Amino acid sequence: MKISLLQQMYKDVLVGLPLAKESHHYTSLLNLCVEQSPEGGDSRNQVYLPSTNGGIRSHQDTDMPDAVVPTTGDVSNSFANMSSSFSPREVMLLQLTLIKMMVEKAESQEIEFSTRQKYCEIFALLLKEEKIDSKLISLLGSYDQLLSHMASKSLASLVCFQLKEEEALNVTWLTFSLKTLLGYPVNTHVAECLWTLTTIIKDILNDKVLPKAGILKKLLSPLDAVLEGFYNSILFHHFDGHHYTSPYSEAANNLIGFIDLLEALLASRIELELPLGCQRVLFLKVSYALNLISSSIHYLFKKKLIMLLKKCVLYKSREDAKCGSQFLQNPSLHEDMLALSDAVLQVVNSTWLNQIPLGEKASYFGGSEAAPGGSDQTALRALSLVVLKALEFKFQKSATEAEIEGDFQSSMSQLLMFWRSHLKSYPQSHPVIHHCEWLSLIFIEQDDDMWEAAKALLLIYLKFDRLRRDAAGNLSQKEEETWNFLSHAGGYNPHCIFLFFLEKIAFDSTVLLDFLISSETCFLEYLVRYLKLLRKDWCQFVDVCNHLDTKHGTFQSVSSVKPPHQEKQSPMTDESLQNACCEPEPQTLISLASSHNYLVFTTEQGDNEVAEPNQSNSLICADSMSLLGARQSLVNYDSSEDSELESDGKECLVNTKQVPLNNEEEMRIREMGCSYADDKQTILKSEVLPLKRKGSNTFSCLTSTASLDNTIALRIMLYKSTKCLEELQKAISRLQRRNLFPYNPSALLKLLSHVENLSKNMNPQ
Numbered sequence: 001m002k003i004s005l006l007q008q009m010y011k012d013v014l015v016g017l018p019l020a021k022e023s024h025h026y027t028s029l030l031n032l033c034v035e036q037s038p039e040g041g042d043s044r045n046q047v048y049l050p051s052t053n054g055g056i057r058s059h060q061d062t063d064m065p066d067a068v069v070p071t072t073g074d075v076s077n078s079f080a081n082m083s084s085s086f087s088p089r090e091v092m093l094l095q096l097t098l099i100k101m102m103v104e105k106a107e108s109q110e111i112e113f114s115t116r117q118k119y120c121e122i123f124a125l126l127l128k129e130e131k132i133d134s135k136l137i138s139l140l141g142s143y144d145q146l147l148s149h150m151a152s153k154s155l156a157s158l159v160c161f162q163l164k165e166e167e168a169l170n171v172t173w174l175t176f177s178l179k180t181l182l183g184y185p186v187n188t189h190v191a192e193c194l195w196t197l198t199t200i201i202k203d204i205l206n207d208k209v210l211p212k213a214g215i216l217k218k219l220l221s222p223l224d225a226v227l228e229g230f231y232n233s234i235l236f237h238h239f240d241g242h243h244y245t246s247p248y249s250e251a252a253n254n255l256i257g258f259i260d261l262l263e264a265l266l267a268s269r270i271e272l273e274l275p276l277g278c279q280r281v282l283f284l285k286v287s288y289a290l291n292l293i294s295s296s297i298h299y300l301f302k303k304k305l306i307m308l309l310k311k312c313v314l315y316k317s318r319e320d321a322k323c324g325s326q327f328l329q330n331p332s333l334h335e336d337m338l339a340l341s342d343a344v345l346q347v348v349n350s351t352w353l354n355q356i357p358l359g360e361k362a363s364y365f366g367g368s369e370a371a372p373g374g375s376d377q378t379a380l381r382a383l384s385l386v387v388l389k390a391l392e393f394k395f396q397k398s399a400t401e402a403e404i405e406g407d408f409q410s411s412m413s414q415l416l417m418f419w420r421s422h423l424k425s426y427p428q429s430h431p432v433i434h435h436c437e438w439l440s441l442i443f444i445e446q447d448d449d450m451w452e453a454a455k456a457l458l459l460i461y462l463k464f465d466r467l468r469r470d471a472a473g474n475l476s477q478k479e480e481e482t483w484n485f486l487s488h489a490g491g492y493n494p495h496c497i498f499l500f501f502l503e504k505i506a507f508d509s510t511v512l513l514d515f516l517i518s519s520e521t522c523f524l525e526y527l528v529r530y531l532k533l534l535r536k537d538w539c540q541f542v543d544v545c546n547h548l549d550t551k552h553g554t555f556q557s558v559s560s561v562k563p564p565h566q567e568k569q570s571p572m573t574d575e576s577l578q579n580a581c582c583e584p585e586p587q588t589l590i591s592l593a594s595s596h597n598y599l600v601f602t603t604e605q606g607d608n609e610v611a612e613p614n615q616s617n618s619l620i621c622a623d624s625m626s627l628l629g630a631r632q633s634l635v636n637y638d639s640s641e642d643s644e645l646e647s648d649g650k651e652c653l654v655n656t657k658q659v660p661l662n663n664e665e666e667m668r669i670r671e672m673g674c675s676y677a678d679d680k681q682t683i684l685k686s687e688v689l690p691l692k693r694k695g696s697n698t699f700s701c702l703t704s705t706a707s708l709d710n711t712i713a714l715r716i717m718l719y720k721s722t723k724c725l726e727e728l729q730k731a732i733s734r735l736q737r738r739n740l741f742p743y744n745p746s747a748l749l750k751l752l753s754h755v756e757n758l759s760k761n762m763n764p765q
Contacts, residue, residue, distance in 0.1 A: 436496030
């Protein structure tokens with residue numbers, strides 16, 4: 001019986017046993033029984049499939065001239081001798097599974113060469129004599145979604161196999177794909193074609209041995225112009241929002257399939273030195289996607305597009321990680337990133353964010369009811385990261401402050417309002433008094449996104465500072481006050497951002513250690529950049545710590561008064577600057593995620609220790625030094641003895657690969673690092689006092705000895721933050737001595753040592 005032979009063949013292929021019989025025997029077993037009978041006057045054919053009850057079901061599909069057309073009698077006879085316990089549909093699914101499995105085995109080096117050769121002979125017979133590719137294409141349009149899915153997978157496997165082994169593109173599949181895509185929107189059956197192409201690209205990318213560039217170019221070059229035209233057609237020229245109000249329509253399948261294809265094309269771009277047009281079109285014509293996000297289409301499509309844009313803005317980070325600094329010379333990448341950034345910032349400045357009603361949080365375990373807690377935080381974070389990275393790319397290409405200041409302040413103002421509106425519905429959220437706290441509130445649940453966002457704002461801050469100092473030389477006190485005020489009002493002061501994050505994790509150094517040993521975040525790069533800023537801007541850091549500690553732990557506004565001549569320095573209004581820094585009403589502060597035991601400082605509204613909105617002291621250190629340049633290359637940890645002594649402004653960051661660790665190694669590292677994270681009750685011997693200089697409203701970096709009882713409430717931020725970094729330094733040193741740290745941390749340890757020395761050497765003057 002055929003079914004028993006197929007089952008035995010499945011078992012042999014599964015374990016890699018040689019197929020003893022001749023190739024024609026196995027070809028006949030794998031041959032699909034699909035009928036296509038032409039109908040007069042119609043350019044399309046009926047596809048007949050054996051149904052589960054032995055009858056025939058039909059479905060319209062694109063005509064393929066090379067398809068084999070067995071008669072209805074042939075279809076019936078081929079299944080006549082099968083066991084009654086197996087339906088024809090189940091047999092066909094087994095055949096499709098076997099085809100895909102054999103392709104995988106034929107590419108595996110673990111299978112004997114003779115066995116792989118036998119598989120190749122069977123594939124050659126299936127393609128040349130049985131026209132299996134035409135039959136698989138016919139099955140793509142089946143009403144049976146499982147059959148259609150398995151046919152797509154099997155067809156993709158065969159096309160990919162021919163590309164790898166024969167270096168030839170399947171002509172039947174290519175003809176079908178070109179005809180289908182060019183026929184849109186008259187022919188609306190395009191989803192299956194898109195799925196198959198997406199699967200082929202992913203299979204090529206997942207191959208660990210294959211030289212991918214040549215194969216991808218051979219695959220995509222014939223489809224390049226057609227895919228560009230299809231992008232314009234489905235997203236713009238023939239787009240009708242009424243077709244996308246439900247995620248279950250045929251139009252919805254087409255759009256979802258195309259978004260998945262765009263994601264695969266984006267991932268494949270890294271393999272080609274010169275990307276094709278279909279790999280660039282999303283960057284160059286991103287306005288089509290942006291318009292869809294703010295349109296009336298179903299939320300599912302909006303979220304998929306938002307997540308796709310997030311992958312676009314993070315694409316350069318992956319490129320840099322893989323290709324190193326030489327990839328920075330790629331002109332097409334710079335051009336594409338700049339085009340995407342310009343388009344994103346243009347719509348953001350036109351209140352585009354306010355037109356995006358984010359859906360509710362996803363339901364638990366796929367249920368139909370939304371989880372409590374307001375807006376979809378995944379989409380909120382992704383959309384926020386798109387805006388922040390767009391600002392970063394825009395700044396990198398700007399030569400003067402005037403080119404970027406207006407756009408930046410406008411975009412950040414829109415983003416801050418967007419964050420405020422979408423966190424109001426959270427019962428655990430507390431009123432944000434300082435705008436620099438927004439970043440940790442929005443991104444605290446997603447580590448990789450948080451550090452990408454923090455790095456973007458850090459680079460923006462450094463670029464701003466460098467441009468200001470290049471233009472004005474040594475800034476006056478008023479200019480310093482204005483600069484610091486704007487960094488707090490805009491929510492991008494790096495010291496505040498870092499301190500608010502430490503507060504959210506209860507100053508736990510083991511959390512920072514986790515980020516450092518993980519290869520999934522850019523925290524290493526961020527921390528090195530920030531520590532280099534910190535050693536040059538220590539006084540500003542101390543001032544921020546002192547101000548965050550004011551009023552016994554109430555996080556009040558760092559800058560709540562408009563600095564002198566502010567109205568001439570910035571296009572922002574007085575009211576917007578005032579509101580950007582603080583909320584006027586005293587508030588009780590509650591942790592956003594109290595269930596995670598984050599450390600928070602609160603005051604009851606009945607207390608006298610409430611936040612005072614009119615604080616006249618600005619956060620300026622008279623001895624502040626010039627900051628780092630915006631474009632910094634990475635520090636080579638293998639030869640970085642003098643890495644901190646560079647003076648040309650182009651200091652390095654970490655050019656080292658963080659080696660992924662297995663679970664056992666990572667657990668061992670964390671256990672050893674935790675020994676330094678115990679909550680030790682130590683006496684605070686030296687504390688920073690906010691003494692004022694004569695004739696100035698700025699704080700000076702002076703210290704004084706004080707008892708723990710009198711000063712711990714006011715000095716907690718500086719003490720705990722420096723203590724956290726000190727514990728991190730000790731944990732890294734201990735792991736390095738035992739050769740357990742995944743890379744050479746020498747330069748990082750030097751930077752942490754600098755911070756420790758600055759903290760300990762703050763003697764009274």
